[in-house]
Amino acid sequence: MFDLPRRTVLIGAAIAPIAACNTNTGDLTTAPTSMAPGQVLAATADIPVGSGKVVGDTVITQPTAGVFDGFVARCTHAGCALPAVTDGTLNCPCHGSQFGLDGAVLRGPAVEPLVAVAVKVQGPDVVAG
Template sequence: MSASISGLPRRTVLIGAAVVPIAGCNANTGELVAPPTTAAPGQVLAATTEIPVGSGKVVGDTVVTQPTAGVFDAFVARCTHAGCKLSSVTDGRLDCPCHGSRFGLDGAVLRGPAMTPLTAVAVKVAGGNVVAG
């Protein structure tokens, strides 16, 4: 007879432990979700003209912002509270659709429940484009 934790067979516990670091869990549905993919160095994320001053744009799993003219920042487009995807920039902020966390264009937490700023992604401007790296 194999050992169990809380009534689960040992094999189930070990498989679950192996999967958790690979995938997250959607806090609303409980479904496993793939971790965010990061842009490859040199990958064009957007033309600078596509990112308005005081706003931003979500490109895949990255959000690119332009808090002030000529300054471009990028972050992983996932809430740091429960990993929900941030889908858009509205009124100069990013709102999490799951639990109401709010982030500024600089990635800072403006309202919880998130307590950690968005994860920064390195970007640079090259040839009129915002490029990863």
Template sequence: MFALPRRTVLIGAAVAPIAACNTNTGTLVAPPTTATPGQVLAATTDIPVGSGTVVGDTIVTQPTPGVFEAFVARCTHAGCALPSVSGDTINCPCHGSRFAVDGSVLRGPAVAPLEPVAVKIQGGQVVAG
């Protein structure tokens, strides 16, 4: 039987809650940071209707004119970072999941929609909170 040193087990237990394994590459990725309430994410004019943009670990979209939504920029399947919005879809580079700009799943393997981030509009800017 193979036994791990106590130190290895303790370090592994300490790291597990703060990192997730990207199952596509096997590398550790940091958990997403959420937008701080009051943080300006983008100017409303920078978010195209029917599309969006990634700001840090947040995706900001405008599904219909004047309606702004935001989501955590991580795939709900395996936690892979979602690096961009391509036209009217948000595509996961790891396993091919696709999301609509309203956060809903268009194609799996993801089955859950993107995690929403609360936003409001203040003075022509999309603000977290």
């Protein structure tokens, strides 16, 4: 049997949950490579005014009527996936950062805004590009 010092066991117990929840698997500086210009991301009708929708690795927001913005759906603090827009904000489930519909940091620990992704309206759809 191993005889580990109490301090080693406590440190290991503290680090294990942090390592288990690390979802930093994406590049935070570029648009998702799976998006081709002109690719339909969502119907404009599916993006409510004052809210948004996560589509794959992209979040599309409509802060005001007819204005659509796109961002990489990953927190700029540690790269955790942003799962949804809730009550007009994107909330990081890992460390509590909060972002506005314009990608701005509303609450840290993130200090950098969300990375912009080019989107445009084409007919009834929001498309990459």
